[in-house]
Amino acid sequence: MKQIITATHTKNLMNDLRYIIDQARGRVATTANYTMTMMYWHIGERINREVLGNQRAEYGKQIVVSIVQQLQEEYGSKGFEERNIRRMMQFASIFPDEQILSPLVSQLSWSHFLMVMPLKDDLKREFYLTMAASERWSKRTLKDKIDSMLFERTAIASKPDELIKKELASLRNDDVMSPDLVFKSPYFLEFTGLKGMYNERSLEDTLHRRWRRTN
Secondary structure, eight states: OOOOOOHHHHHHHHHHHHHHHHHHHHHHHHHHHHHHHHHHHHHHHHHHHHHHTOOOTTHHHHHHHHHHHHHHHHHOSTTOSHHHHHHHHHHHHHOOOHHHHHHHHTTSOHHHHHHHTTOSOHHHHHHHHHHHHHHTOOHHHHHHHHHTTHHHHBGGGGSOHHHHHHHHHHHHHHOOOOGGGTSBOHHHHHHHTOOSOOOHHHHHHHHHHHHHHTO
């Protein structure tokens, strides 16, 4: 008996096919992102070693200019502008441990790393990247969290550096989130002069308004 293909059959089939295609595209995108970001790290690390290995003060500037010219001749200008090469060098300097970096790169994009690189404190950078990877923050969410001083607002910010590193490592390696990474610090409200109970959004809005008035 000939089977009748109904609209429901077609819809279910298409849903399954979309899922298969979307999953494959996601894996390809993730793999491509990981490969590209680690390529940037290796480029920056190799140039940094070359610069540090030479004692002449002007050598660093000269080698970067020379490398930029040759890379652009061979691979095109896109992605190999001098500004980007210097970002790669900064990237490798800020994150010198490839073993710690690699798992984060598998979950975050190059743009995530660019957002935390201007931060001066190593622990803050580690906090935001670890939380972004664990909570699957988008680039916009990460920016919002940095702008709203999430690190300063958590209870863990007042802990010793070694304890902070230990709890961040537990989150990265064992997916164990400490309460101090979630709970807000009461000292932050005292520092900002805010009174009463605030939810996260109202607190962020209030802090932004105060920041705009003082800048």
